[in-house]
Amino acid sequence: MTLSCFDLGERMLSVAEAQRHLAGLVGEPLAIEACPLAELSGRVLAEAVHSPIDVPQNTNAAMDxxxxxxxxxxxxxxLVGRVLAGGRFDRPLAAGEAVTITTGAPLPKGAxxxxMQEQLAFxxxxxVQVSRPETVRRGQHVRRAGEDVARGSLALAAGTRLGAAQLGLLASLGLTGARVHRRPRVAIFSSGDEVTAPGAPLSAAGIYDANRYSLRGLLQALGCRVIDLGILxxxxxxxxxALRQAAQDADMVITSGGVSVGQxxxxxxxxxxxxxxxxxxIAMRPGRPLACGWxxxxxxxxxxxPGNPVAVMVTFLQFVQPVLRRLMGQPEWQPRRLTALAAEPLASRVGRVDYLRGTYHSDREGRLWVRPTGRQGSGILTSMVLADCLIEVDADRQGVAEGEPVTLQLLNDFS
Structure with a gap:
């Protein structure tokens, strides 16, 4: 991000403009470190992984x-022998010969x-005789060596976030670890004399600090290390x-509250x-005020x-998460979007993007439908609790009629 974006003053930016400026807020991703396999969950690969072996290693039986x-x-x-998983048959098969075999066992040479067992008579x-031989197809029920991953081929690209399937794949290659980007250290604090820590007595004009805990949850789901500075x-x-010290200790600093024009x-x-x-x-609802910089x-x-809890979560997902993803080594990351039909009319205003909290479902024809989760005020945190998606209504739409298509962003999408 160049200083020219700071010269925009009080002009209302579109969501797309703000996101374009933020694309330059960080340069290189965080440093690379080696990490053992058991500690790789949620980490992002810094280097591509190529397979050192064929997976599977041998052509083998897919059933008994x-x-x-x-x-x-x-x-x-x-019948000239038997092959179990983990064993081998020590000579090629000749014409008229067969071996019994179990799932996963290597095929003998010549086979x-x-x-399958159910098609055999003895x-x-x-x-052994084969019943209904006309149904047999050459090559059936066989897993070819390297059909999943061939030796030397790309197994996982740099920038891949490692989940359960990816960890299983690394293990299947015999790898004991990988090189990944360091986890971001993110300092957070809430501000405001009215903000009260959960468990403390609540004054007549006070509010409990929900924002810091929502931010912690979002950051931890991304794999960040949280530096919690409390309430200032x-x-x-x-x-x-606090800002000066946090700048030294953290890779990013996030506050909530105190960024509007109040005294x-x-x-x-x-x-x-x-x-x-x-x-x-920013021309959006919720979350119009947003400060950023270095x-x-x-x-x-x-x-x-912003200070309102729903606005905190929505602005984090739209603006903070993409920057964190760049730090983590995923520069091209974008939230997954689906198209659904509005199950009821949706209110919105031309000139701003509305992010409504919603829940979606499929009908018998396979069509996706979505409806809002009740009242949509930026302080109504239950609207997020009940939601599994954000309904993204573009700035050029004056409301959405029932049955019209809308865009969804899936919540809890941390792949």
Whole structure:
């Protein structure tokens, strides 16, 4: 992000404009480190992984039965051995010969087909006949060596976030670890004299601090290390000191509250002392006020999110998460979007993007439908609790009629 974006002043930015400016807020991803396999869950690969072996290593049986070369010129086959998973048959099969075989066992040389147990008859000792031979196809019920991953081929690309399937794949290659980007360290604090820690007595004008815990959940789901600075009062010097120290300790600093134009909102003024500030008014609901910039000599990225709890979560997902993904080594990451039909009319206003909290389902015809989760005020946190998606209504739409298509962003999508 260049300083030109700070010269935009109070002009209302579109969501797309804000996201374009933020694309330059960080340069290189975080440093690379080696990590053992058991600790890789949620990490992002810094280097591509190529397979050192074929997976599977051997051509093997996909089910129990007999292995043989097909077609066979004789009606009755000689059973000349048995192959179990983990074992081998030590010679090639000749015409008219078969071996019994279990799922996963390597096929003997000369065999190319497996016939399942249910299709076999045994007329005498050491003999087997195939019932309904017209149904047998050469190569059936066989897993070819390297059919999943061939030796030397790309198994996982750099930038892959490692989940359960990816960890299983690495293990199947015999790898004991991988090189990944360091986890981001993110400092967070809430601000405001009215903000009260859960468990403390609540004053008549106080509110409990929900935002910090929502942020912790979002950051931990992404695999970040959280530096929790607690609740700071509406005091300029206190906030300046906290921002200065956080810039040294963290890879990103996030606050909630104190970024609007209220008389007691100190974040904007404090940032001018510690770093460089962009104060944006974004054409969206919820979450219009958003401060961003750099802190300290190391130019640590900073986000000042709104004070209302739903606005905190929505702005995090739209603006903070993409920047964190770049730090983690996923520069091209975008939230997954689906198209659904509105199950009821949706209110919105031309000139801003509305993010409604919704829940979706499929009907009997396979069509996807979505409806909002009740009242949509930016302070109604239950609207997020009940939601499994955000309904993204574009800035050029004056409401959405029942049955019209809308765009969904899936919540809890941390792949």
């Amino acid at each position: 039965g007999i292995a043989l070369a097909w077609p066979q010129p004789v009606a009755a086959l000689a 190319d087909t497996v016939i 007329p005498g000792a050491g003999q 009062p509406d005091d300029r010097e206190t906030i300046i000191g 007691a909102d100190w974040i904007k003024a404090a940032l001018a002392e510690v770093g460089e500030l962009g104060f944006w008014r 802190l300290g000599e190391g130019r640590t990225p900073f986000f000042g999110l």
